[in-house]
Amino acid sequence: DIEAGSAVYKEPETEMETLLSDIWQDVLGLPQIGVSDNFFTLGGDSIKGIQMASRLNQHGFKLEMKDLFQHPTIEELVSYVERTEGEQADQGPVEGEAELTPIQRWFFEKDFTNKHHWNQSVMLHAADGFDPALVEKTLQVLTEHHDALRMVYREQKPYYRGLEDVSVDLEVMKLNGPAEDHEDRIEREADRLQSSITLEAGNLLKAGLFQAEDGDHLLLAIHHLVVDGVSWRILLEDFTAVYTQLKQGKEPMLPPKTHSVAEFAERLKEYADTKVFLKEVDYWKQLEEKEVCTQLPKDRQSSDQRMKYTKTIGFSLTAEQTELLTTKVHEAYHTEMNDILLTALGLALKEWTGRDTIGVHLEGHGREDILDGLNMTRTVGWFTSMYPMVLEMKHADDLAYQLKQMKENIRHIPNKGVGYGILRYVTAPEHKEDLSFSIEPDISFNYLGQFNEMSDSGLFTRSNMPSGQSLSPDTEKPNALDIVGFIENGQLTMTFAYHSLEFHEKTIQSFSDSFKAHLLKITDHCLAQDGPELTPSDLGDDDLTLDELDKLMEIL
Structure with a gap:
């Protein structure tokens, strides 16, 4: 028997055990997981649990998080996995007015100064460069698939725009020589992009592509009203998938949507x-x-x-x-x-x-x-x-x-x-x-x-270039x-x-x-x-x- 995690390795035997083991290996980044290994002592946490449930859902099964916490090994958990019976979310685009979530209500109640400039952002680096046309097409696919990216806020009410009203805001900037020679310019342009979002008009996603001799740097800035830490994981995974599919000349395909905000x-x-x-x-x-x-x-x-x-x-x-x-x-x-x-x-x-x-x-x-x-x-x-x-x-x-x-x-x-x-x-x-x-x-x-x-994608890493200020310097802490x-x-x-x-x-x-x-x-x-x-x-x-x-x- 081989040691894996803390338990003696027990091989998966049934189809469901094998599926769970494969998903855990994928989500936890481990080469081998047995049915008696504990999800949490292998490095799992509640967000990894969400990612696991999402993968399971793509295979037509569902699992409640509380069951994972109470039965954190595959052999115990297997009896709590259920088929998803006709519960799939509507796959059409969400349009029109909506309600605020509690955290969005908190945001508007706080009445922050310069509430348009209240983002989360990430700067990606691709040593081999990004193809601007493919980046734009990828962001278009994500905006059509993930309804929240089409939102605007009119008088503090969320409103989903239809597919026909949405374009992608991508600016491409050419830099001569390596990126670090242009750090000041990148920071200035990134600040400008970060502060250019308007809640009433949209888009709430802005992208800036800095092309340099030693690879490209892609800034993605999204207003916090439509994105959080878990959302970023989904978006980065989907960005990689769609960009790669397009590069290979394939029709972009994403897993089915789950229920909307x-x-x-x-x-x-x-x-x-x-x-x-x-x-x-x-x-x-x-x-x-x-x-x-x-x-x-x-x-x-x-x-x-x-x-x-x-x-x-x-x-x-x-x-x-x-x-x-x-x-x-x-x-x-x-x-x-x-x-x-x-x-x-x-x-x-x-x-x-x-x-x-x-x-x-x-x-x-x-x-x-x-x-x-x-x-x-x-x-x-x-x-x-x-x-x-x-x-x-x-x-x-x-x-x-x-x-x-x-x-x-x-x-x-x-x-x-x-x-x-x-x-x-x-x-x-x-x-x-x-x-x-x-x-x-x-x-x-x-x-x-x-x-x-x-690191999983192989397509890009986190850039060490400045990504600008996600929050307005004049907003309240x-x-x-x-x-x-x-x-x-x-x-x-x-x-x-x-x-x-x-x-x-x-x-x-x-x-x-x-x-x-x-x-x-x-x-x-x-x-x-x-x-x-x-x-x-x-x-x-x-x-x-x-x-x-x-x-x-x-x-x-």
């Missing part, structure tokens, strides 16, 4: 006032009753909150440290990445603030399975969920207990926090009189998962400190974007150092454990506490 927002309106959903109110009400520290100790106060004063520092772990953190570390307590990262964050925050209960804004992908028969695994749009969490750090001196406590607290958040925005922005006022939505932490945290769409984590090229990077009129760099640097030290300490602690230890959520018992389980284990 328009359907999601429409269904959410009904769901937001159902008895089943309103059970969540109690959880958020209890959270609001806690004594919570939401303010960070600032070095000075400032009323000027503009983005232009944002500075960013960060650190990366080595490839070896990252691999342990995405695989072996989770064997001790059946954890996921956020359990580990948030424990490290809590320990560092406790050190900085001197407080035991600290509020943070968490961001999640927001594509939870809450609406029956709706599938958003291949839908481009802005689904992000944003919700408060209280990090309870009373057991900081007992790392094992603290980790298990954090894991349990995260598992108790209903539907991974997606309901908070629904309650706040969609539920009728009479159904949420008990809630004040008053927890407003200074700090936000978002783990984006692993990005290997770049929503949080005093934003912490973002992601894995690229096998390394975990954590970035800390802070408001430089409020914090000295050395303050944030020492906080970043503390976070890293705690992360490595947790890694060592988990690797030193003898065998796996279960917590109540592993047993599917929501009412059992950690202490009660420990007592039970002593009796057994």
Whole structure:
């Protein structure tokens, strides 16, 4: 038997086991996966789970994410895979008016200065160059297929334009010599493109192709209202597929569409006032009753909150440290990445603030399975969920207990926090009189998962040329400190974007150092454990506490 992941390798036997094994290998980038290997200790996370479900869907099967979390091996999971019975989304173009999603409502409520310039962007590098005609045709195919890319916003209402109204905004700029000789010009042009989007008129996607002697650099800037982290993975994968098909002289073919953002927002309106959903109110009400520290100790106060004063520092772990953190570390307590990262964050925050209960804004992908028969695994749009969490750090001196406590607290958040925005922005006022939505932490945290769409394609890599400012320098920074984590090229990077009129760099640097030290300490602690230890959520018992389980284990 061959060792793979943590379990002894067991070969897939049935067709479904083989299909799942092939999909896992593809999504996790591993050469061999057996039916007893654990998805999460192989480096899987919830976003990889979405990608897996999307691949499965293309074969005519569906899987609910909660089943993957509860049964993370192929041999357990196989009985939860179902055929998709006539649930395929309408493949025609979505047109006309639509509703806003909760996160889009948040965006308009904030009334940011210069809200047209609020993008997410990526700059790709192709050493062999891009063919401008093929790039334009590829973007046209993506815009026709992914309905959100045809959206405009008229008086804060989303409107899908028809196929006949859409063209592609691609500018081609020739540079003499290598790209780095023209870094200033690239930055200027990229800034101009990033700031050229208008919400009422569209297009909400702008592209700039910089042709240089040492390869081409392609900037894709898309307004955040229609795209998020999961969307980018879909778009980069589809860009590669269509560009390659066109290059080979083939008719472009993409997998079937999943349900649109328009359907999601429409269904959410009904769901937001159902008895089943309103059970969540109690959880958020209890959270609001806690004594919570939401303010960070600032070095000075400032009323000027503009983005232009944002500075960013960060650190990366080595490839070896990252691999342990995405695989072996989770064997001790059946954890996921956020359990580990948030424990490290809590320990560092406790050190900085001197407080035991600290509020943070968490961001999640927001594509939870809450609406029956709706599938958003291949839908481009802005689904992000944003919700408060209280990090309870009373057991900081007992790392094992603290980790298990954090894991349990995260598992108790209903539907991974997606309901908070629904309650706040969609539920009728009479159904949420008990809630004040008053927890407003200074700090936000978002783990984006692993990005290997770049390296997998072979077509392009991430460019090191400046891609311009995604957000207007005059727009307001929503949080005093934003912490973002992601894995690229096998390394975990954590970035800390802070408001430089409020914090000295050395303050944030020492906080970043503390976070890293705690992360490595947790890694060592988990690797030193003898065998796996279960917590109540592993047993599917929501009412059992950690202490009660420990007592039970002593009796057994």
